[in-house]
Structure formats: C-alpha cells, structure tokens
Amino acid sequence: MRDETKCLHSGYTPKNSEPRVVPIYQSTTYVFDSTKEIGDVFDEPTKALIYSRFANPTVMAVEAKIADLEGGVGAMCTSSGQAASLMAVLNICGAGDSIVSSSKIYGGTINLFAVTLKKYGIECIFVDEDADEETLNKAFKDNTKAVFGETIANPALSVLDIEKFARAAHSHGVPLIVDNTFATPILCKPFEYGADIVIHSTSKYMDGHALQVGGVIVDGGKFDWTNGKFPSLVEPDESYHGISYVENYKESAYITKARMQLMRDFGAYPAANSAFLLNIGLETLAVRMERYCENAMRVAKFFEESEKIESVTYPGLESDKNHALCKKYLKGASGVVTLVINGGKDNAVKFMDSLRLASNEVHVADIRTCVLHPASATHRQLTDEQLVSAGINPGMIRFSVGLENIDDILDDIKQALANV
Numbered sequence: 422m423r424d425e426t427k428c429l430h431s432g433y434t435p436k437n438s439e440p441r442v443v444p445i446y447q448s449t450t451y452v453f454d455s456t457k458e459i460g461d462v463f464d465e466p467t468k469a470l471i472y473s474r475f476a477n478p479t480v481m482a483v484e485a486k487i488a489d490l491e492g493g494v495g496a497m498c499t500s501s502g503q504a505a506s507l508m509a510v511l512n513i514c515g516a517g518d519s520i521v522s523s524s525k526i527y528g529g530t531i532n533l534f535a536v537t538l539k540k541y542g543i544e545c546i547f548v549d550e551d552a553d554e555e556t557l558n559k560a561f562k563d564n565t566k567a568v569f570g571e572t573i574a575n576p577a578l579s580v581l582d583i584e585k586f587a588r589a590a591h592s593h594g595v596p597l598i599v600d601n602t603f604a605t606p607i608l609c610k611p612f613e614y615g616a617d618i619v620i621h622s623t624s625k626y627m628d629g630h631a632l633q634v635g636g637v638i639v640d641g642g643k644f645d646w647t648n649g650k651f652p653s654l655v656e657p658d659e660s661y662h663g664i665s666y667v668e669n670y671k672e673s674a675y676i677t678k679a680r681m682q683l684m685r686d687f688g689a690y691p692a693a694n695s696a697f698l699l700n701i702g703l704e705t706l707a708v709r710m711e712r713y714c715e716n717a718m719r720v721a722k723f724f725e726e727s728e729k730i731e732s733v734t735y736p737g738l739e740s741d742k743n744h745a746l747c748k749k750y751l752k753g754a755s756g757v758v759t760l761v762i763n764g765g766k767d768n769a770v771k772f773m774d775s776l777r778l779a780s781n782e783v784h785v786a787d788i789r790t791c792v793l794h795p796a797s798a799t800h801r802q803l804t805d806e807q808l809v810s811a812g813i814n815p816g817m818i819r820f821s822v823g824l825e826n827i828d829d830i831l832d833d834i835k836q837a838l839a840n841v
C-alpha cells in the first residue's frame with residue numbers, strides 16, 4: 422500500500438460484520454477464562470491484553486498504522502510528545518550516561534534534556550546542526566548512548582542532515598533518534614536515511630485538528646543492541662521474569678522493552694478515546710500534508726517579497742539556507758513559516774494582534790492558521806544564548822499555515838501588515 426492508502430487502511434482490518442471504524446475500547450482491563458489463562462499471559466504478556474496502562478486495542482490499531490507509515494517494526498503511543506522523547510531516551514540511558522543532541526530542537530525537549538534529565542544523572546551534549554563530522558565526533562564520550570535530532574526543527578525550521586548524524590551515531594555504536602513531528606512520515610521517512618528510532622508529538626500534524634495531546638515512539642528494528650553498550654536489552658530483566666529482550670523479541674527488542682518495562686512502570690499511555698481521535702486525523706494526513714505545503718509555500722513567498730519583512734525562513738524557498746537538505750530529505754517543507762518583521766518585537770506584537778483569521782495560540786500544525794511568538798511563550802524559559810543556539814531570533818513569529826483558502830490567509834496577512 423502507498424501512504425494515502427496506509428493512512429486509511431493500516432492497523433485495522435474488520436472481519437465479517439465487524440465495525441467499519443476502529444471501535445473505542447473504553448476498558449481498563451480484559452477478561453480471562455481461568456486463573457491459568459491469566460498466569461500464561463503474565464509469562465508472555467505480548468500474547469494478550471492485560472491492562473490498559475500499557476496496551477489497548479484502539480491505541481494498538483493506531484500504533485500499527487504509524488509503524489507502517491514510518492516503515493518500522495513496531496510503535497508505542499504515549500500520552501504526549503514529551504513522554505515519547507523522555508521514554509525513547511530512558512529506554513537505553515540511565516544515570517551516568519550521556520546523549521548527544523542537535524541544539525536545534527523543540528524548546529520543551531531542550532528543557533527536558535538540559536535541565537530535567539541532568540537532575541537524574543543523564544548529561545546532554547548539544548552540538549550545532551551544521552557542525553562538520555570531526556566536530557560532531559568530538560562530542561561523543563565513552564558513556565554516550567544515543568544521538569538526537571529533529572527532521573524539521575520547531576521553530577528554527579532547519580533541516581537535519583539525517584545521514585550525517587546517523588553516520589556519527591553508528592560509528593560510536595549508538596542509535597540515532599529522530600523527532601519527525603513537523604515532517605510526518607508523509608514528507609520524510611527517517612529510517613530510510615539511517616535513523617534507528619523515530620518519535621512524534623502526535624498532537625501536531627498527525628492529529629491536525631487540535632483534538633488530543635499525544636506522542637509515539639517507532640522502532641526501526643535494524644539497530645544491533647548486542648554491541649556491548651546496551652546490557653539492559655541483552656541481559657535478563659529481573660523485573661520481567663528473566664527475559665532477554667533481544668533474544669526473545671529479536672528486531673522488536675527496543676519497542677517491547679519500552680512497553681513491557683517503561684510503560685508498565687511509568688504508565689504514560691494514552692486513553693482509547695484519544696487514540697480514536699488521533700486515528701481520524703491520521704486518515705487524512707497524506708492529503709492534508711500536501712495542502713499544508715502548498716499553502717505555506719504561498720505564504721512564505723508572499724513574506725519574502727514584502728518590504729515590511731526583515732527575513733523569512735521556510736526550507737521550501739530556494740533562497741533558504743536549508744533548501745538543499747530540504748530537497749534531499751523532504752517531499753515538501755511542511756506548513757510552518759517563520760518571519761521577522763522590520764521594527765522588532767513591537768511590530769511583531771502589532772502584526773499578530775491585528776490578525777483576524779489566524780489565531781494566537783500555543784499550538785502549531787493546527788488545521789486552522791495560528792501564530793505564536795516563541796520568545797515570549799513556548800521558549801520563554803530559555804536564556805538568550807539558548808534562544809540563539811535553538812535558532813530563535815527574539816523578534817521571530819512562528820506562522821503555522823492552516824487549510825483555509827489561501828486567498829483568505831493572504832488577505833488576513835495583508836490587512837494585518839497594513840497596521841504595522
């Protein structure tokens with residue numbers, strides 16, 4: 422199946438007389454015929470459902486769909502994108518370990534890596550995305566267990582050179598984790614370029630309608646966990662009746678451990694109802710991404726030509742410094758454009774407050790056009806230095822182009838700019 426078809430049909434195939442749409446299994450638990458049957462399931466928990474803290478049929482249908490779209494061997498949904506980033510790292514890192522991350526990533530992830538994980542003994546070494554391979558290799562330590570980057574960074578809109586980061590990760594025997602939220606598997610499939618684990622905030626384009634907060638971790642299934650750096654995947658897990666994940670679950674070792682150990686213990690699993698809503702978004706993902714790209718390109722070109730705009734960033738523009746990487750890795754540059762208006766922050770605020778169609782909201786990738794001033798909202802907690810290294814100008818506006826008629830979006834921009 423191609424992507425458009427997978428969006429509609431992967432993950433759930435009803436049999437004779439079963440519901441056309443994946444049902445909402447709003448149940449915490451599952452019934453067994455006997456004590457023995459329950460005992461058997463505890464011996465092999467991947468064989469049946471036990472409890473909706475770590476597995477539920479509605480959520481699992483969505484997991485199978487996303488794994489198929491990304492080309493992975495398995496996926497696990499989480500209650501937010503933040504939970505996905507956290508658990509993707511904790512599945513292979515513990516106190517005394519470190520990770521290497523591109524500095525151009527989502528502000529919430531910077532906070533998680535630089536401040537919170539540090540308190541738990543995991544160090545994050547940030548590297549510039551544009552660093553040459555020699556500089557990149559120098560960031561690794563003996564205790565480094567993973568490399569992290571974002572396909573299209575939110576909100577810097579730089580494009581990750583996935584092959585370069587994968588080479589550096591693999592030459593040090595560690596996996597590359599890619600946050601593919603802004604690209605979605607429709608515009609880029611990071612596994613094809615050497616990524617090992619993909620995560621998403623499904624709250625964004627995958628959902629698209631601003632209905633649910635969620636995340637997902639997808640396992641590419643190709644990384645060799647037996648190189649000596651990842652004993653927790655190879656040696657018996659005493660909390661899981663002595664099973665070795667690699668031995669028992671082969672190429673699905675990573676994602677099985679994430680579910681059976683971390684999700685069991687942390688319990689950040691989404692509700693069935695949220696997964697149902699996410700699935701509705703996924704059904705139209707391929708069609709929507711096409712239009713987001715089309716509309717955003719028109720908006721980016723308009724800003725590029727406007728004399729009231731100091732600069733515009735959109736990897737789809739030929740003038741953009743990431744255009745070559747965009748052409749290499751992406752089928753389109755997605756729906757977010759950032760701009761800096763002449764006259765700095767004051768004019769930025771005037772412009773944003775004058776918009777009538779586009780709403781001010783702390784969200785992005787909504788089906789409706791929305792705007793945000795990152796320096797005073799999502800990235801408020803970052804220092805000026807962190808802002809610059811995350812690629813954020815203090816006057817920058819993040820313009821998330823929606824699926825309204827493009828002429829209405831442009832008319833709104835024009836009338837708002839007239840007030841500046």
Ligand SMILES: *Cc1c(COP(=O)(O)O)cnc(C)c1O
Binds near residue numbers: 527636
């Ligand atoms: C929003 C976002 C996150 C965090 O996801 P939540 O669902 O808000 O927890 C992570 N990465 C990127 C790129 C995001 O845009």
